Amino acid sequence: FTFVLAKLRADNTAVPLGGSVTLTCSVNHSSSSGWKYDWYIENSGVLVSPEDAVFLSNGQIRVSQGGHYWCIGERVNPVYSSEYTSNRPVVTLYPNWSEIYRGETITVRCEIHGGDTEWDYEWETNSVIKPPNQNEYRIRSASSSNSGNYRCKGRMKSSQHKTTEWSDSVTLTVSIPSKPTVTLQPSWTQIYSGETVTVRCEIQGGEGAQWTYEWKPAKLNTPPTSNEYRITVTESDSGGYSCRGRRDYFFTEWSDIITLTVSCKIFHPEPVVTLYPNWSEIYRGETITVRCEIHGGDTEWDYEWETNSRIKAPNQNEYRIRSASSSNSGNYRCKGRMKSSQHKTTEWSDSVTLTVSDKTVYKPRPVLTVSPSWLSPGASVTLNCEVEHPSAGWSFYWYKAVPDLSEKSSSYELLPDGSGTAQDSYIIHGQTHTAGYVCRAGRGDPEYHTDHSQPKFVWSAGQFDSFCPFNKVFSNTDLIKICFIF
Template identity: 30%
Template sequence: MAVAITRSTEDDGKTSETPGLGSAGIAGLEGAGTARLGMQDHRAVLSVSPQKWLTEGDPVTLICEVNGSSTGWTFSWFTGTADYRDFFQLLSDSSRGAGGKYTVSSAELNHTGVYVCRAEKGKPASKTGYSNIQQLWITGVSPPVSLIISPSRTQHFTSVSLSLSCEDQSNSDGWTVRRYTDIGRLEDCSSFLRGSQTGSTCTIRSTSTSDTGVYWCQSESGENYHPVNITVHSGVILESPVHPVTEGDHLTLRCLYKYTTVSNLSADFYKDGSLIQNQTTEMIIPTVSKSHEGFYYCKHPDRGESPKSWISVRERLKPKVTIKPDHHVFRGETVTLRCDIYDGGVTSWRYNWYKDGSTSVFSERQEHTFSSVTESDAGKYSCYGTETEGSRSSHLSDEVTLTVSVPRADLSVSPQKWLTEGDPVTLICEVNGSSTGWTFSWFTETFSSESRNDYELLSDSSRGAGGKYTVSSADLNHTGVYVCRAERDKTAVYTTYSNTQPLWVTGVSPPVSLIISPSRTQHFTSVSLSLSCEDQSNSDGWTVRRYTDSGWLEDCSSFLRGSQTGSTCTIRSTVPSDTGVYWCQSESGENYHPVNITVHSGVILESPVHPVTEGDHLTLRCLYKYTTVSNLSADFYKDGSLIQNQTTEMIIPTVSKSHEGFYYCKHPDRGASPKSWISVRGSHSDSQISVLHILSSALAACPYLIVTVVLIYKCCRMRGKTPE
């Protein structure tokens, strides 16, 4: 929606188009407009906070008020468009300017432009005239296009030729030079007096003071970039840079006069109204700092003084270091360090890389790549840039830390490693605390006479994707020792094998039982221990295996002081290192009936090898090898709590599920026994009820089965007697 702003002439009732929106023009427009509406006392006034010259990313707010207030009014917001007349385009997001404030939290380069506002209230709506004009000029560190001015300065003489070109990195056409003059006119180059545009270059053939204003580049899609304030003057001018000066740069200012044989005048130089250097042909600041920012002008005793020019000082550029693929990588991966210096005014940089604060340069490329990173490459990296064809330089970048570690696989079990047949269980493999970006393999540890670290890949290893290998219903033959290993996707980076995790699966009626003699789970040192695998047919072919607390996986024949005869394993003289989980393995590799056995040199607890059934009688005793009595008078504990004290045995006449837990005993002089887990399973009566239920169901169905069979038989006989 484009709106033409018009002036009403009250003398003859005619309407004419406003030729321009200078301060006088807009005031007249507002007065006439409000007179027609009968709202002479209501005037929209637009202001800008904090300022109209901004750097990309700065916040800015346009504030519209009617008679000093915004209460009760609804506001509309417009930008100016190029034409000989003054047209305004309603902003597409005008509605966000509610309450009289249109706020831009982070100014972009294309916010450059001229703005007005308007207010209305009531039903039917009564409207104010358009407000005064406010401009926003946004400069950027690296705009996509630069406005190149020739001669390269912001102040120019009258009656000379001036060239303004919009140049982007590809030097493509499609850019238009626009300006907003001091007399309030918004124009394209083709509308300038004595102006013409060829491609993206605008030429003013003979400048005049009316050419003073802000010039910028506009793209074909309407985006505005790189505003520059240009002054045309008939007397003395100041030669100052078009672009902001960078901290550390060299700055030279000169005072010029068109009608003189010398290139520059000997004059006084002022900053912010204060004399800083007098009677010199040029003022030199060898190293610019932020304190040098301000308004400068020069003054000749006879020729007069120049207009003022604002010299902006921007901070020296600071490079940014990035690390790909990540700041934390694993040994063997490819890592790339990159140094970026964002500045549109410099086409080429020379880079210096430093590590851990050293002054030695280890690379001069923008990107430095480690093809196979090692722990020695870890450290803090920074970079620094100098202009290849110039004197500009950057700050040293902030340090960025590269961490290199050995990929370590860690295996855990959820919910627990001791299971009952049918329970679900999950093995969880993580690499340094994460499973992202890795492919996992799953193994069981196998026995070898040459090495204890032989691993066999699980046939269904592929189902362990995402770092989790899940068994929904554990079988007895899932008993074993597991490890995992991970490989980094799209790289040749492998972890070592993880820690081991055992799974122990017990069943109600396993096909084989591990018979231990003496029949208990805790045993003294230096005694003989017998372990036999017995199935229903008492056949041979079973091997006793164990996994000790020190992580050894062994067959009985490899035990220290161990030997196997048939399916019986004998340890001639026990030691504490015999502590571990023991089970039976068939010739085909199936594992059954794991039992946790503890060998201890002091007090031990006599407790049953197999789970206790609900309703059974349970007796626990505290034993000591070096005593004449068979058992000690001791205190008994369950899950850390004292449950019976100073008794030779603890008796539970009728076991229930609540009795399941960790038990141990403690003698005041001999010390405490290790802990033993006592498991409680469902009662026999439950099994009997189950069997009786099956039998009764089968018997109930029998009469129906018999009747059905008889009917089928008779039917077949009758069909056989039917004549053809």
């Protein structure tokens, strides 16, 4: 007899629950007629009986139970045979984690269920290291060389030409473990006795694995399956915290240390309201900032304001008023509420009064004095500019008054180095003739300016004709009036 492998097809690779599978046996031969087919189950050579299957036609049956089937086509000579098994192999990983770390132990296993057939195994993989032809491959210290896709098939020990299909592939990924991270919630490291802190150990990768945790200090090691602890801290909880993870016999590295500092004092930070700039009186149109400051630690705060001004301050740590008016006048106080624990608040601060002067629609006007007002030619003259609230950070501007007799008015020329000086006095050296002077002041950012002062004059004998031309009659301005008098 000549033996040639017959062809066996199945319309499904597994018998569905309550269903059946149709098997078809055929011989691809130049003389394809006259074949008779016998069906067998398992490796015992038992013919399939009508109780085990429905015989649809010559070469086709329907079965409702799993097992290992083959068929023989007979036409005296030759005999052709094939086989079918509904037990497709499955590759499994033990433990079945999505990611394996370098140095861990992992088993890759080929499983074929059903019956008592004995199998030889064949593996196919694109990993660098090939597994042996056994039903399982135990990797005792995994490395990146073991990463890859694995699939297997079985070959019957009793009939080596009879094999299963290839299993589906399973991917094994071996990676280098990252160092765990310790985090604190809230995230600041300076806190006070009585506050609650959550210490957490975070391990990237290895999802689905059952980790246990070790902590330094060791008082956090119970229970070991918890990766976080809530602590109502006392001074004894100050110190460095680190963790590592364990699964089976594998340990990660210890995390970097994060230091927690607990202050033993009672937690009573006091907010303070400050004004920038801190002037006793603000003029209408000036820019002013009202600020709530809470000192101590790096706690993060929400802010609340209380004021009797007509315009309410927003709940932020500062309120910038870009063009002040009397509506902003009033008393201001604030308190803080911890972002991490909204029921914990400070006391109210002391009140600070903001006064916006709205007595007149005009700006304040400084007063200029000159000394001496009568002088000998070549003498020095001192100008003094006096402004309301002199300690409020004023800068001074100094000008020479130049009469424009045709327009019956005067203009101002800035004196040398006379722009924004911090001194409220200005010295003119070598004065030789009659002249008029004015000043004004400014403060703040952006700078707010007063009006110009009234002009003041330094008189030099014999110089009136050049300063006030003869036979002219003027009015309106002080400068022109003085010319008229003389």
